Amino acid sequence: MIDVGLGQKMHLLCKGQGSPVVILDTPTGMSSDVWLHVQDSVSSQTTVCTYDRVGLGFSKRMMQNETTGTEKVWQMSTTGRMVDDLHRLLQAAGLAAPFILVGSELGTFNGRFFSHIHDVQVSDLVLIDPIPEDVFEEGQWKEYWYGKLLPSLQARQFSAATGLSRMLLIMGLIEPTIKGENVSEEVIQRQKYLLSNPAHLSSAVDEHYFMNESATQVRDITKFKPLSSKISVSMLTGDSFDEQMPEHLNQMVAKLQKRFLKECYPSANHIHIKGADRRMIYKKPSAISQHLRKLVNQRQARQQSE
Template structure:
């Protein structure tokens, strides 16, 4: 295994899982990365959350500095692995799960399978099986037409790698130097991982979630990125673009409304993939509110 810039490994599911932990107290906040992203990419919000409670993020099996595993995986396999890794690290629940993109999908499956282990949920620009019902039909058709053939994507050229390296170094400019260098080079070497992780999302994983039952009645906040989808901007007229984004935001509002007291927040200045980098304050504000609600409801945590 390559040398980790930071963190430790624990055993879960017969493999080593990279885990990053800061802070103390409870309930612990656990960040679940988006597809193709890894734990160190959440270092800013991890450090911020560590000022409030125990904060944890990790690399799913097959990603980052965790051991390889064939991708894609079922959401149940990912949820079970996370639960086992947290227990192996001696981090007791119930947890506040903060899932980003596909990480929110996995957090939802965790909550379906292990409701007693969940204190609260934060979904950051989540996916959902009902997304097609909320999008205009023209956008659904365009997305189908524009889906690339993932198996035939060429390798990045030297020029593309240099441009990506420069962009990532700017993106993670506030990360500690030792972490930033290792993180950026890892991303350049493993950029296909996100594609592999998401290949079964629309069929297998969404079906798994739909059949998995409702969320437990715990505090829930859903954050939506207000910035425009760069692909849609290039191909949709303004009126249809507005309807498409309104559909996504309505979907997120419906997710929040699926549990008593759930809330939805639209966050300007945030795009889907790097929401937590662009607007860490919105993520941390939501976590503060959830932790406060956990304290009010249980009287257990301070």
């Protein structure tokens, strides 16, 4: 737990040694455990850090009467606020820039915002299954996001608040996201605790609810301050954004992703991962780890030559 000032503490986990430091940012409403396999793999080469955004996982949720001075600018559970929190966390932890910033889904909004604002602190930006900010202008997507996905998360929050989730976990009707023989009992128990924790799930709901606002913030910042040409950008996508989503929505996201990449980061390296969707960070971690190790090797080679 790192004290980031203003009475706020955030959960940070770093593994490995050396530079550049790789920072992993999670999808919407998820705790840092989803990066378990990628972090373990890449930390054999360098320092790899995961963290829980405020209110998620084991990071403290701000109380209503606490103020940081930033809420006048950035609302809670929006990208601008998350990037402000992350910047204070990295400073408080004493981690040395430049960083390789890796984000998945909502984490790509944060990575992009951070890279445009704090460009001298970033060497590489990796976008895994980015949500194009203009997708929320599409009626079908908004209907799916706010009409189906958000209510299902609100039901989970209610289930945790009433104690029903704990019973369903005991009965095996709810299972942790990260599981398998390579996952320790500690990680399993941590996930079960969070699935039963209404505060964690409340923050997950808030992140989804304010996703449209986050998209607007990212769109504005990329127009206001273009990305430095010194930062390399890569985007990793699978066969679909979410294989559990209707096909027409997957096609819509894929089309908008290509357009967004062409317009915002035309020199980016686009990597396709066969058989993957937005769950690739824990279901196809080796493909991501391979790409990150390659970036780390390139940066370390440049450091030695300098």
